[in-house]
Amino acid sequence: MKIHFIGIGGIGISGLAQYMHFRGHTVSGSDIKDTLITDKLRKMGMCITVPHSAQAISEQDLIVHSAIISPQNPEILAAKAKGIEVLARREALIKILEDRKVYSVAGAHGKSTTTAILSAIMDGSSIIGAESKAFGSNVRYDASTDVMLFEADESDGSFINSNPYCAIVINAEPEHMEYYDYNYDRFYDSYKTFINAAPIKVLNAEDPFLSALVDSVEAKWLYPSTDIKNITYTLINNEPHTKFEFRDLGYFSVWGFGKHIALDAALAILAASDSMNIEEIREKLLNFKGIKKRFDIVGSQKDSVIIDDYGHHPTEIKATFESVKEYARLKGFQKITAIWQPHKYSRTIDNLEEFIKCFDGADELIILPVWAASEAPRDIDFINKV
DSSP states (O other): OEEEEETTTSHHHHHHHHHHHHTTOEEEEEOSSOOHHHHHHHHTTOEEESSOOGGGOSSOSEEEEOTTOOTTOHHHHHHHHTTOEEEEHHHHHHHHHTTSEEEEEESSSSHHHHHHHHHHHSOSEEEEEEEETTTTEEEEOOTTOOEEEEEOOOTTSGGGGSOEEEEEESOOOOOOTTTTTTOHHHHHHHHHHHHHTOSEEEEETTSHHHHTTTTTOOOEEEOHHHHEEEEEEEEETTEEEEEEEETTSOEEEEESOSHHHHHHHHHHHHHHTTTSOHHHHHHHGGGOOOBTTSSEEEEEETTEEEEEOOOOSHHHHHHHHHHHHHHHHHHTOOOOEEEEOOBOHHHHHHTHHHHHHHTTTOSEEEEOOOBOTTOOOOOOOHHHHO
């Protein structure tokens, strides 16, 4: 097929575009500006146009667009005028993943890390919402198997259409509630639909919502407070590592710091155990080298270090900041400066009280302008709140 992706510069859409390119389709795309992602896609041989233009639509068989693209986008209008099928990402997933054995990872936070850990352990194609340092991309293509290790997204309900063979849910904290019209029943029903669609389910039993399903869902349950024990942190070649004991399976070591890293790894271990033996899993877990923009050490000197992290939910930021404090302790650093750029006005306002608590222990907090992500600007009183 000839497939055109509108909004191809986004990490999610670019992942689908690369995957379809690897499967032999002719892929093109467009976005509002050039980025490192669009440059990479051009080098792969895709025709990328900037900005959006009706002239980009010619004889394609299918148009796929990201959730934020307006119905009045000139390329969508041109495609419909030509009678070309137009699908939102969530609708396109049904076509893209329908013949795959999908290990689908969902949750408000931890999805990228858990999917990347699972990709380090298991063979198969991968589509992740961040770049895995192990293979230098957010996409890995493996033509030898129908296994797909997939980061599923609840922000537009698309995780329901990810054809899950194994549904892995790290947590079900309310997030992206604007998509669900702030209807909590609708939000949680989406998770139930996702979970029930999968023959195999790996769930965090201590999440408040997921814990209520324990008696009604047959799943591989994880109880972090009892299943994961004896967590220790160490630096190996200046890189953070977490060692932990898991059930009666012995010790495991994984790149990164924090209880949340042990939890993500444990969920991946349970999912992989469906088809792999534990000793192979233990060894392959060491292949995980972290992902870009998740506790990403981007600069280091003798007395200072710069860590980049994309965490944008309060729970994520709090967990990352705990890891920062542990790293500072092991390195002997005396001061921590946090620089925070809030992501989306809606998320920031909905969670402002929790964001205030995230940076406890910082010697200095610098707040940058909100990254709007296509939202209209809104007033936020950071000074009096913080």
